[in-house]
Amino acid sequence: xxxxxxxxxxxxxxxxxxxMLRLGKRAFPPGQPLIMAIVNRTPDSFFxxxxxxxxxxxFHRVDQAxxxxxxxxxxxxxxxxxxxxxxxxxxxxxxxxxxxxxxSRYPDIVISADTWRHQAGRAACExxxxxxxxxxxxxDERLADVAAEFGAGLVCxxxxxxxxxxRPFRVAYPDVMADVLAQTLREANRALAAGVQPDRIVLxxxxxxxxxxxxxxxxxxxxxxxxxxxxxxxxSLSNKDFVGESLDLPPEHxxxxxxxxxxxxxxxxxxxxxxxxxxxxxxxxxxxATIRGDRPPARTVRGLA
Amino acid sequence: xxxxxxxxxxxxLLARELTGADPVVPExxxxxxEAADVLVQADSDVVVVVGAGERTRAFDAAAAHLDLTxxxxxxxxxxxxxxxxxxxxxxxxxxxxxxxYHGRRELQAVGxxxxxPACAALGAxxxxxxxxxxxxxxxxxxxxxxxxxxxxxxxxSAAFDAAVGRAIRDGDMPALLALDAGLAGDLMATGRPAWQxxxxxxNGGRATSVIRYDDDPFGVAYLVASLTVG
Numbered sequence: 001x002x003x004x005x006x007x008x009x010x011x012x013x014x015x016x017x018x019x020m021l022r023l024g025k026r027a028f029p030p031g032q033p034l035i036m037a038i039v040n041r042t043p044d045s046f047f048x049x050x051x052x053x054x055x056x057x058x059f060h061r062v063d064q065a066x067x068x069x070x071x072x073x074x075x076x077x078x079x080x081x082x083x084x085x086x087x088x089x090x091x092x093x094x095x096x097x098x099x100x101x102x103x104s105r106y107p108d109i110v111i112s113a114d115t116w117r118h119q120a121g122r123a124a125c126e127x128x129x130x131x132x133x134x135x136x137x138x139x140d141e142r143l144a145d146v147a148a149e150f151g152a153g154l155v156c157x158x159x160x161x162x163x164x165x166x167r168p169f170r171v172a173y174p175d176v177m178a179d180v181l182a183q184t185l186r187e188a189n190r191a192l193a194a195g196v197q198p199d200r201i202v203l204x205x206x207x208x209x210x211x212x213x214x215x216x217x218x219x220x221x222x223x224x225x226x227x228x229x230x231x232x233x234x235x236s237l238s239n240k241d242f243v244g245e246s247l248d249l250p251p252e253h254x255x256x257x258x259x260x261x262x263x264x265x266x267x268x269x270x271x272x273x274x275x276x277x278x279x280x281x282x283x284x285x286x287x288x289a290t291i292r293g294d295r296p297p298a299r300t301v302r303g304l305a
Numbered sequence: 306x307x308x309x310x311x312x313x314x315x316x317x318l319l320a321r322e323l324t325g326a327d328p329v330v331p332e333x334x335x336x337x338x339e340a341a342d343v344l345v346q347a348d349s350d351v352v353v354v355v356g357a358g359e360r361t362r363a364f365d366a367a368a369a370h371l372d373l374t375x376x377x378x379x380x381x382x383x384x385x386x387x388x389x390x391x392x393x394x395x396x397x398x399x400x401x402x403x404x405x406y407h408g409r410r411e412l413q414a415v416g417x418x419x420x421x422p423a424c425a426a427l428g429a430x431x432x433x434x435x436x437x438x439x440x441x442x443x444x445x446x447x448x449x450x451x452x453x454x455x456x457x458x459x460x461x462s463a464a465f466d467a468a469v470g471r472a473i474r475d476g477d478m479p480a481l482l483a484l485d486a487g488l489a490g491d492l493m494a495t496g497r498p499a500w501q502x503x504x505x506x507x508n509g510g511r512a513t514s515v516i517r518y519d520d521d522p523f524g525v526a527y528l529v530a531s532l533t534v535g
Contacts, residue, residue: 297325297326300318301318301324301329303317305522
């Protein structure tokens with residue numbers, strides 16, 4: 001169920017009526033899937049921990065991701081999972097300078113900051129970030145104010161009642177998809193009220209966040225209900241536990257399962273895909289966009305000569 | 306009488322929207338555009354488009370239309386209208402549209418199995434429909450010119466297409482009329498009846514030609530030429 005007051009397509013305070021999504025200086029029409037490459041400035045994230053902890057490795061990763069077709073670089077300084085405390089000052093130290101360096105090297109690439117804290121969001125926007133990717137469902141209400149102040153975008157995620165950096169413990173929903181719709185639309189409404197531009201608001205059902213695997217599978221299966229709101233939808237599926245538990249595979253062997261979930265989400269109309277493996281994901285979303293008819297095939301000759 | 310003719314192939318990929326993001330054959334389309342431009346500037350009373358169809362019959366240019374959705378359903382709704390043109394006539398009509406031609410237009414399908422004498426007679430009658438008749442002949446050579454060709458390789462295709470090319474280049478209409486319909490069928494050379502209509506339309510006149518394109522990028526022989534008949 002969506003909130004009675006939730007913004008709907010066509011409403012002046014709802015999603016852009018033409019479906020345009022604006023991030024930084026760029027404008028993206030519906031039907032153009034975007035790859036958001038994960039660059040973790042952490043020593044302890046779950047997938048390939050520490051691989052981009054050093055600045056040179058992180059830069060190499062940015063260069064490679066852009067070369068492989070990434071549209072957005074998502075820089076995070078705190079793992080989602082519980083672990084050693086990263087305070088605000090340390091989070092800013094990890095991401096702000098790096099974002100500024102990416103911005104100077106790539107003036108037009110869209111940069112996203114993966115943070116829930118408004119102080120870190122502010123530092124990221126000052127450094128040149130275009131999007132605040134809040135995976136924790138508006139836990140820090142002032143983050144939306146920062147997005148509004150800087151004209152940045154905001155990701156509105158569903159986490160149920162989880163607090164940042166906690167794992168789901170026996171979570172249950174009468175209807176998880178209804179909860180996803182209600183919470184993300186409520187957050188979108190709040191972002192609008194805070195002054196975030198309507199064409200810069202993105203919804204994220206947040207697979208694995210506040211969800212067991214059954215929940216994440218249900219959300220994947222019914223993602224069209226979220227895209228039907230008209231708001232651009234981001235999915236973050238990459239190598240997550242719901243893939244691992246579905247296939248009984250550890251993180252390093254979850255690419256194929258991730259790509260299958262990516263294809264289904266793309267088919268349902270998701271527009272941003274937050275990923276570790278850019279090249280493979282780019283191919284999948286481009287192929288699905290081509291099947292949907294949103295993107296022309298690159299070159300067709302077979303049977304036409 | 307026939308005063309000018311243009312010869313173009315009629316593969317689906319001549320339609321730009323069928324080849325995806327890549328234009329694939331921009332030089333072929335350019336050659337066809339030039340041939341159509343020259344043809345419509347020939348100051349004729351009528352342009353007759355001729356191409357292969359299921360059977361020999363004329364189409365109403367005002368009512369029948371080109372429909373590419375059988376080739377690419379993603380192109381969307383079929384155009385409204387009572388009748389769909391055979392692809393060669395539809396593509397030929399589009400070439401005239403793109404050349405800015407608004408004059409009198411006839412669309413003539415010639416049956417794939419029409420024997421040479423009937424093709425020649427049809428050409429002769431088309432040439433008599435007005436004092437100055439221009440012909441746009443949409444015709445393809447063999448589709449069996451290489452191992453990657455749609456019809457795989459048939460060694461006879463090289464000599465066959467070379468003979469057609471020579472006949473067009475030299476204005477040798479009897480050579481076109483002498484083409485073996487059985488061999489043309491074996492070689493998947495769908496242009497045979499339309500070439501023979503051209504030969505009948507020239508009808509003893511002297512044809513001189515400019516070859517604009519002669520290649521087989523996908524194993525099908527494409528020939529683009531402009532002919533003047535005097």
